[in-house]
Amino acid sequence: MVVGTVILLITLYMSLTSGTFDMTVQDVLRTLLRIDQKPDQDLVIFEFRLPRIVIAALVGLGLGIAGAVIQGITRNGLADPGILGINAGAGAAMVIFLFFYQGKLKGTGWMSILAMPMFGLVGGLLAAILIYLFSWKDGRLESQRLLLTGIAIASGLGAISLYLTLKMNAKDFEMAAVWTSGSIYNANWKYIVSMLPWLVLLIPIIIRRSYILDLFQLDEDSARSVGVAAEKEKAILLLSSIGIVSACVSVSGSIGFVGLMAPHIARRLVGSAHKRIIPVCGIVGAVLVMVSDYIGKVLFAPAELPVGVVVAIIGVPYFVILLYRSKARS
Numbered sequence: 410m411v412v413g414t415v416i417l418l419i420t421l422y423m424s425l426t427s428g429t430f431d432m433t434v435q436d437v438l439r440t441l442l443r444i445d446q447k448p449d450q451d452l453v454i455f456e457f458r459l460p461r462i463v464i465a466a467l468v469g470l471g472l473g474i475a476g477a478v479i480q481g482i483t484r485n486g487l488a489d490p491g492i493l494g495i496n497a498g499a500g501a502a503m504v505i506f507l508f509f510y511q512g513k514l515k516g517t518g519w520m521s522i523l524a525m526p527m528f529g530l531v532g533g534l535l536a537a538i539l540i541y542l543f544s545w546k547d548g549r550l551e552s553q554r555l556l557l558t559g560i561a562i563a564s565g566l567g568a569i570s571l572y573l574t575l576k577m578n579a580k581d582f583e584m585a586a587v588w589t590s591g592s593i594y595n596a597n598w599k600y601i602v603s604m605l606p607w608l609v610l611l612i613p614i615i616i617r618r619s620y621i622l623d624l625f626q627l628d629e630d631s632a633r634s635v636g637v638a639a640e641k642e643k644a645i646l647l648l649s650s651i652g653i654v655s656a657c658v659s660v661s662g663s664i665g666f667v668g669l670m671a672p673h674i675a676r677r678l679v680g681s682a683h684k685r686i687i688p689v690c691g692i693v694g695a696v697l698v699m700v701s702d703y704i705g706k707v708l709f710a711p712a713e714l715p716v717g718v719v720v721a722i723i724g725v726p727y728f729v730i731l732l733y734r735s736k737a738r739s
Contacts, residue, residue, distance in 0.1 A: 430449070
């Protein structure tokens, strides 16, 4: 946790001071402490860089924790929040918004700014709830059925999104493509306010129930034998992770592989107890997204590479390694 926090602070420093408009540490501190204020430095830090850094940290935190929960419930180390169809549901809702409503909402008020994230949030929640309902069989939530249903519905929603994007004008198509690839370039404080309550409410619920995820690593009958209401606890944990992922995806688009990599890295660092895994997953996820956003912003300047693309470049080889290791164990 200490090492992760240090890496976060280093990334924070690099993200605040470097970019098209370079600033020194003294400039940043004077601006943050409101000493010798300069309008251009205020604009760069408080309107562009700081909201982007905060959203990157919160999104990574949420996706990392949700990934640990989903892998714990399904007992599948290759499970990822994106598999549940939340990303596809949010993406489809966002594409529908762009196709029918883009340009019709004027102004800079809360409604006009939060309209697209709210569409994404509702779309992600509806898709996840639909998958959740289809995964029930004989009064039980089946883990494998959950994953397969998620993959199927995600494919269908992806096809709908593709169909609508092909009918868009060039400007809306570009916006949809950037958003669905995972990008936080348009981060602002209102986006942070819209997602923060979900994290503040749901993450403590997951942490308090982290010991139940340890029991799920045996089997459901063993969990029931010690007095755990398996289906009830599964529902609470799964719905909490769905809410977190939906809130994250609504402001950042589809950022994959964070929920896959963070739990594996955390297990190698702190062992298999979820009371330690979950906080470390949050730190690791935040580091992954913040570092990836910094790389995408600086490495190809003045152009930008969406953070989701950078995470995927890192995540695809990691996923292949995990597949190879799981095949070797079997």
